[in-house]
Amino acid sequence: xxxxxxxxxxxxxxxxxxxxxxxxxxxxxxxxxxxxxxxxxxxxxxxxxxxxxxxxxxxxxxxxxxxxxxxxxxxxxxxxxxxxxxxxxxxxxxxxxxxxxxxxxxxxxxxxxxxxxxxxxxxxxxxxxxxxxxxxxxxxxxxxxxxxxxxxxxxxxxxxxxxxxxxxxxxxxxxxxxxxxxxxxxxxxxxxxxxxxxxxxxxxxxxxxxxxxxxxx
DNA sequence: GATGCGATTCACT
DNA sequence: GTGAATCGCATCG
Numbered sequence: 656x657x658x659x660x661x662x663x664x665x666x667x668x669x670x671x672x673x674x675x676x677x678x679x680x681x682x683x684x685x686x687x688x689x690x691x692x693x694x695x696x697x698x699x700x701x702x703x704x705x706x707x708x709x710x711x712x713x714x715x716x717x718x719x720x721x722x723x724x725x726x727x728x729x730x731x732x733x734x735x736x737x738x739x740x741x742x743x744x745x746x747x748x749x750x751x752x753x754x755x756x757x758x759x760x761x762x763x764x765x766x767x768x769x770x771x772x773x774x775x776x777x778x779x780x781x782x783x784x785x786x787x788x789x790x791x792x793x794x795x796x797x798x799x800x801x802x803x804x805x806x807x808x809x810x811x812x813x814x815x816x817x818x819x820x821x822x823x824x825x826x827x828x829x830x831x832x833x834x835x836x837x838x839x840x841x842x843x844x845x846x847x848x849x850x851x852x853x854x855x856x857x858x859x860x861x862x863x864x865x866x867x868x869x870x871x872x
Numbered sequence: 873g874a875t876g877c878g879a880t881t882c883a884c885t
Numbered sequence: 886g887t888g889a890a891t892c893g894c895a896t897c898g
Contacts (some may be wrong), residue, residue: 698879708879718894735880736891742879755879786880831879854880 665814666804669726669745673699673752676726676745677842678824680754682815685803687792690764692782693815694756696843696850698829700742702751707834711751720800722751727804727812731789731796738786739795743803743812757830757841758783760849761791779848819844830854 668679677699685692700709702722710719710732721730722744730742730753742753759782761768768781768791782791789795794810801808823846826839831854843850 700879710879713895716895732879733893734878736878736893738880738891740879757879784880829879 665812666727669743669804670747671745673701673745673754674840674842676743676752677754677840680743680756680812681824681842681844682817682819684762684813684815685756685759685792686763686811686813687794687809688764688767690767690792691762692759692788692792693762694759695847696758696841698755698757698842699745699840700753700755702746705752706838708829708832708838709751709753711753715751719751722753723749724800727802729798729801729803729808729810731794731799733796734786739789740785741789741794741798741810755785756788757785758843758849758851759788759791760847767793783849784851827853 665679665683669676677697680694680697683694685694700706700711702709702711703714704712706712711722715723718732719730721728722742724744725748726745728744730744732740734740740755742755744753746752761778761781769776771793772781772787772791780787782788792810798809801810803810803812823844825843825845827841828836828839829841830851
């Protein structure tokens with residue numbers, strides 16, 4: 656077993672395998688302006704031809720172009736006609752792997768976040784879910800393609816101030832992904848209330864099977 | 873050139 | 886627990 660990577664190696668880790676990078680991102684902090692969030696849940700997506708669930712699976716397109724860039728770059732996409740979701744590109748340039756930032760805990764800037772997300776929203780829901788996380792940070796498509804490492808972009812990624820025990824990391828199927836649901840590339844921190852609940856991919860109208868037992872707990 | 877669907881969220885029952 | 890809202894992108898003709 657190799658010891659957990661240290662924080663200074665963040666750029667190095669992001670340049671490596673996407674699942675390793677995803678795990679390393681747990682506990683890291685993402686900051687935009689005065690708002691700071693501790694990541695508690697992420698998902699890994701591989702690149703061309705390697706992962707049917709990845710936006711880059713079928714090759715380079717105008718939308719997923721940032722995924723083909725260097726690691727540490729932000730890939731922001733617009734989904735369902737109303738939500739922005741953010742990824743951090745990993746692996747060598749051209750591989751098009753990325754880590755989806757799914758959820759986090761607000762550690763600074765509560766006021767600004769709550770103002771944006773709503774005064775009646777419980778703390779743990781402020782950044783629970785990929786679109787909510789982006790909304791909490793105040794990010795949208797303008798952040799697409801910017802770096803999270805060199806400070807040139809709106810979002811800055813910094814290592815976890817404390818080491819994350821290997822036992823604190825849980826894995827499971829990715830949320831809302833039909834393809835490759837057997838791949839346990841969702842990573843989250845055990846016991847964190849800010850982690851989103853597991854939801855199966857959108858139900859398909861065809862087929863007679865109902866109520867199939869699924870992953871739980 | 874037209875159509876289908878998505879790495880989701882919110883409101884309502 | 887279920888359904889609706891809504892835009893761009895990718896695919897097919």
